[in-house]
Each structure stands twice: as structure tokens, then as C-alpha cells.
Amino acid sequence: MYTQALNTKETLRPVAPEDMEREARFQARIDAEEKIEPNDWMPEGYRRTLARQISQHAHSEIVGMLPEGNWITRAPTLRRKAALLAKVQDEGGHGLYLYAAAETLGISREEYVEQLLSGRAKYSSIFNYPTLTWADIGAIGWLVDGAAIMNQIPLCRCSYGPYARAMIRICKEESFHQRQGYEIMLTLCRGTPEQKAMAQDALNRWWWPSLMMFGPSDKDSQHSDQSMRWKIKRFSNDELRQKFVDATVPQGLYLGLTFPDPDLKFNEATGHWEFGEIDWSEFKNVIAGNGPCNKQRMKQRRKAHEEGAWVREAALAYAQKRKARREQRAQAA
Numbered sequence: 566m567y568t569q570a571l572n573t574k575e576t577l578r579p580v581a582p583e584d585m586e587r588e589a590r591f592q593a594r595i596d597a598e599e600k601i602e603p604n605d606w607m608p609e610g611y612r613r614t615l616a617r618q619i620s621q622h623a624h625s626e627i628v629g630m631l632p633e634g635n636w637i638t639r640a641p642t643l644r645r646k647a648a649l650l651a652k653v654q655d656e657g658g659h660g661l662y663l664y665a666a667a668e669t670l671g672i673s674r675e676e677y678v679e680q681l682l683s684g685r686a687k688y689s690s691i692f693n694y695p696t697l698t699w700a701d702i703g704a705i706g707w708l709v710d711g712a713a714i715m716n717q718i719p720l721c722r723c724s725y726g727p728y729a730r731a732m733i734r735i736c737k738e739e740s741f742h743q744r745q746g747y748e749i750m751l752t753l754c755r756g757t758p759e760q761k762a763m764a765q766d767a768l769n770r771w772w773w774p775s776l777m778m779f780g781p782s783d784k785d786s787q788h789s790d791q792s793m794r795w796k797i798k799r800f801s802n803d804e805l806r807q808k809f810v811d812a813t814v815p816q817g818l819y820l821g822l823t824f825p826d827p828d829l830k831f832n833e834a835t836g837h838w839e840f841g842e843i844d845w846s847e848f849k850n851v852i853a854g855n856g857p858c859n860k861q862r863m864k865q866r867r868k869a870h871e872e873g874a875w876v877r878e879a880a881l882a883y884a885q886k887r888k889a890r891r892e893q894r895a896q897a898a
């Protein structure tokens with residue numbers, strides 16, 4: 566999918582005055598909706614922004630496997646287990662496409678993984694909340710994947726080619742994830758009063774964290790303006806959050822559920838659902854590493870990484886053996 570000949574680290578240097586003309590040409594390409602490819606010249610800030618966003622996105626997919634993976638052995642039926650297993654595998658795959666796209670920016674996957682494991686890189690706030698009941702699996706699919714799609718569909722038109730192309734496949738899979746989640750919620754809501762109460766409890770706990778997934782409000786978002794100029798982002802955090810609320814509230818009402826927001830009301834004049842104030846102190850606390858499950862998630866990731874060392878070593882030894890054999894054959898010929 567991507568070119569193999571990557572720009573080297575030597576090209577990572579601050580923008581010099583003579584680069585201003587190149588920068589203007591670069592912006593003109595962006596404005597003309599051309600895709601930027603790995604070996605094209607790009608401003609250092611563009612490269613850094615993409616490396617940060619794509620790798621954080623990859624980390625989110627990988628850490629995102631944990632809260633749901635937790636329920637694979639406890640899924641209520643074989644059909645539910647098969648669907649959940651496939652979904653969690655898809656997330657692993659998304660992480661891999663995204664690390665591959667991020668590597669085209671000249672930083673190795675090992676380095677990105679190290680940034681995650683050492684706590685220097687962020688991953689989505691949402692994965693620091695616990696999955697307490699089976700209904701949480703429904704709520705994650707419906708709300709978390711629903712929010713993810715809302716944010717990710719515009720990324721299919723991102724100006725950086727490898728990221729945009731990776732997002733096309735990811736979005737197709739996310740759409741299946743969202744539907745399987747909504748179907749779990751629908752089944753619970755049409756079930757016994759206890760099952761419906763479980764669905765309501767899951768909505769109560771996941772609603773506000775799902776709204777936080779879109780990031781800080783526009784006035785507090787550090788990167789949005791520049792990322793919009795570079796067409797990495799196509800919509801602001803608040804615009805996407807509003808689109809999500811408008812799409813999701815009718816779905817929740819159809820389920821017969823109540824949203825945990827007394828200020829939620831439909832504004833006939835604007836055609837939008839108005840919602841209450843997000844608790845930004847909670848968001849800041851979670852991204853600072855102090856959410857309910859941050860420590861547990863990172864501990865699990867570090868353990869999985871350590872336990873996977875033998876796989877990496879074996880793959881490397883096998884690749885070396887094949888290379889040596891090829892060289893021997895070439896010498897013999």
C-alpha cells in the first residue's frame with residue numbers, strides 16, 4: 566500500500582526561511598486537494614502532527630482491544646462470541662494499518678510502541694473506563710464506534726495519502742462494529758426489565774465519556790486550526806461532537822432509553838440537539854493518566870509486549886535465516 570523508500574531522519578529539520586516558498590507550494594497542493602505522499606516535501610510541523618495523530622490513533626486501537634477482549638470468554642451466546650472476537654481482531658488490524666501509515670513518516674514502529682509503553686504518547690480517553698456488564702459491549706459498539714466513525718469518515722479525505730487510504734478500510738469495519746453494538750442494545754431493550762435496566766446503566770456510564778472522545782472544545786483545542794488548514798482535520802472537534810449527538814439521540818430514543826443529561830433538548834429552530842456542559846475536569850484527569858483504568862491498561866499492554874518478545878525474536882531469526890539461505894543460493898548459482 567505504501568512506498569518502501571522512506572524519507573530519512575536527515576530530512577527532519579526546522580523550517581528554514583528558504584523553505585517558505587516550498588511551504589507556499591505545499592499549501593497550494595493541499596488547497597487543490599492533492600494527496601501528499603511519504604516522499605513528497607512537507608513542513609516539519611505537518612510531519613510531526615501526522616506522526617502524533619496517526620500513532621495515537623494506532624495506540625487507541627490497540628489499547629481499545631482490552632476493555633472488549635475482557636468479555637470474549639463471557640459473551641452470552643456463540644454468535645455473540647464470534648462477532649466480538651472478529652471485532653477485537655479488526656481493532657488489532659486497524660492498529661497495524663495505522664502503525665504502517667505512521668512509519669511512512671520516518672519513525673519506526675518500535676519507537677512508536679516505546680512512546681506508548683513509556684507513557685509519553687496518548688491514546689483515546691475512552692479506553693480508560695471499565696466494562697462492567699455485557700451491556701457495556703453493546704454501548705461501546707453503539708456509542709464508541711459510532712463516535713469513532715463520525716470522526717474517522719472525514720479522515721478518509723485527509724491530505725496525507727497513506728492515512729486517508731488506511732481509513733477507508735477501517736471505516737467499513739467500524740460501521741459493522743457500530744451495528745453489532747446497536748443490535749446488542751436493541752436485544753437488551755426488548756428483553757426483560759433487568760436487561761433493559763442493564764442497557765440504561767451502560768448508556769448512563771458511556772454517554773459523557775463518548776462525547777469526550779472528540780477532544781477539547783474548539784476554543785481549547787491546540788491543534789485544530791493548523792490541522793484544518795492542512796486538511797488533516799476536515800471538521801472541528803465541536804462540529805463532529807454535534808453531528809454525533811444529532812445522529813445518536815434519536816437512536817437512543819428508539820431504544821426507549823433516557824440520556825443522562827437533563828439539558829438535552831431538540832432546538833426546532835436550528836434542527837440540532839442541544840446538550841449540557843461536558844465535565845472537562847474529568848477529561849483532563851483521564852488524559853493525565855488518572856482515569857479509572859489507565860494504570861491497569863498500561864500494565865496489561867506492557868505485559869503483552871514483554872510476553873510477545875519471543876514472537877518478535879523468532880520472526881527476526883527466521884528472516885535472518887531466509888536471507889542467509891538466499892545469499893548462499895545466489896553464491897552457488
Ligand code: BYC
Binds near residue numbers: 621623630656788792
Ligand atoms: N483522548 O488540539 P486537540 C477507535 C489530546 S480509536 C486522549 O483537539 P487534535 C476505536 C490531543 O491528542 C479512537 N487525548 O488535538 C478503537 C492533544 O494532546 P497532545 C481514536 C485526547 O489532535 C477500538 C490535546 O488533547 N481516534 O476508534 O487536533 C474500539 C489537545 O487536543 C483526546 C482517533 O485517534 C481524547 N479523546 O484532535 C472502538 C482519531 N482528544 O497530542 C473504537 C484520530 C484530544 O498535543 N485523531 N486529546 O499531547 C483525531 O481525530 C484527533 O487527534 C482528535 C484530537 C480529534 C482525537
